[in-house]
Amino acid sequence: MKLKGAEILLQCLKQEGVDTIFGYPGGTVLPIYDALYDSDIRHILVRHEQGAAHAADAYARVTGKTGVCIATSGPGATNLVTGIATANMDSVPMVCFTGQVVSPLIGRDAFQEADITGITMPITKHNYVLERTEDVPRLVKEAFYVASTNRPGPVVVDLPKDFMEREIEYEPYNSEINLRGYRVMKGCNYGQVVSAAELINKSERPVIYAGGGVIASEAAEELRQLSEKRKIPVTTTLMGMSAFPSSNYLSLGMLGMHGTRYANYAIGECDLLIAVGVRFDDRVTGKIAEFAPHARIIHIDIDAAEIGKNVDVHIPIVGQVKEVLQAINKRIETIEEFTEWHQIIDRWKAEYPLRYGASSEGRIMPQHVIEKISELTQGEAIITTEVGQNQMWAAHYYKFKNPRSFVTSGGLGTMGFGLPAAIGAKVACPDRPVIDIAGDGSIQMNIQELGTAVAYKIPVIVCILNNQYLGMVRQWQSLFYGGRFSYTDISSQPDFVKLAEAYGAIGMRVKNTQEVDNALREALKVTDRPVVIDFWVDRMADVYPMVAPGESLLNMLGEE
Amino acid sequence: MKKHTLAVTVENRPGVLTRVATLFRRRGYNIESLAVGATENPSISRMTIVVTGDDKIIEQVSKQLYKLVDVIKVVDITEERLVERELILIKVKADPNVRSEIVQLVEIFRARIVDIGKNTLIIEATGDSGKMEAIEDSLKPFGILELVRTGKIAIVRGPGHSI
């Protein structure tokens, strides 16, 4: 059968199980779009390529499948860059196809030529330039394999237009993976597992510090078993937030810069730290020399390079988190009793709960909005966030029940992530409510994606916690720069209700605490278009507790 | 902080050198020298990378290199019995009255004179890094006009493979 490169590409994507692509057309991807015209792969036309990357990323985060996006060469490809870096920092499996100018023109500064493989080298797990049409099946196969195995990450495949146009003889076949430089990790070191189990059985004040690796490895159940068998309190990173039910007695919530007091105190006092699928990020550890000072540390991660990168550990175990936890769980003894350790933690929890005061301006407290969202959706929604205070409050006050429910840009902290991510998540999980907890600054960075949601009748809910500030930056200016609010007042802003309506979405404005519940109920009923709720919240509310950057976790700001 | 010699086998593909160089730059590792070329197997290239750092840094370098899909194997051969060589070309000022002195030096180092100009000589030498430095030092007083070095390549002695 004679087929064009572009047609072969789509066949290969179907072989990989791809059902949805987020993208935006242009000159060099015309052959691919022409093939898409006849294909049953669903293509979601976004309004900006960054939106395509974030939507594909979120699609991957909520399903565990590999997300796919496509953009044209030059500006289309460079518009993907922030989205690729976001996925890379959070280890999300994603394959991005970019158009490229015809091969004879590469390197001659042709119209809309950009060296996207060069640009994305440091922010991808791997990338490719197609060198001939015949290589399409191999490249697609390798790209999905590399993106989705071991520590997942984004892969870029650059496709010169002439190779997509060219017809070759092609029969579908299953090409073999032959990558001598890349092996999928299987199993783990038995001796290390035994030593880890021994330490766990012996320890009196253990804490589990769980991250995104638990979710990526589908190991939430194994984590719960480990915790419950040994009655080990669990604190999670921002990326690990939904890996352990917030309502579980053993949950300590988040740790780190905006961690709960009890989580950070537990880190300070524990004698054993079981670090699972984490990378000891500076936002988590604070002053590294004073992180878990009394603890032996077990570090479980798929990525050997994470072991010893930031912190020296006593028992490193490299492997799939799920497999390693299963092996450890087999070797630990169940205990029935809670101990003095739990009493200490209970006391901290009672003394230092997450809390917030009333608004001095008589406005809605942003934390209340999230508590309401949590209550009305019973912790079953998919929550995406923007970046800033909105993101931290979402992590603090939403009571997650299931893994893959919290979609947030943790590593890169990308403002503008939440709305396109909500679209990607809703496309993947149409039966679950999907809510973007947004800031008034961030939402303006990809607001155009309302157009996408309206066009495809995607009923996501955007809850803007509108403080008319770049709130998190304003908070740092309050704390560390003497309250000099240099360029963080954004009270000159569009009327978000009218803006929503202009796009064909539903817009609501909520100024009173009493109206919060009703507005959310109304929004949750909508099934055929997006809803934007503009909550006018307290302008000066801050995120507490907080550890100043580089300080010890025990040195927390905010009322005790 | 110590110099380590890494033997790195990589796919012989475009972009591999950039990937490795980008990695070193991004993570702030210190490359002393990097030499790359084809091997007995045309699909594989071999890099010899000399990098300074303590053991922890070298371990990170090696692990980060392994994460590159095109990197097949990384071996720290610093402690092995090695044959290591570097090639140096030095253009040195050589007025007639000092020429014989330079020729003598060249002989002592078992180097070679590969070009004779009106007032210059070009000297070629191979050897380990110590010898390269010694020859450079000895020629300095005459006035070095230009100097190029290839960076070290190395191979483990005996029947064992470096890789």
Ligand SMILES: Cc1ncc(C[n+]2csc(CCOP(=O)(O)OP(=O)(O)O)c2C)c(N)n1
């Ligand atoms: C693309 C991008 N630019 C700048 C920043 C720095 N930054 C972090 S939080 C923040 C303020 C966000 O404001 P808003 O969306 O209103 O959220 P709030 O903190 O007020 O909830 C800024 C500017 C960032 N994280 N991302």
Ligand SMILES: [Mg+2]
């Ligand atoms: Mg704001």
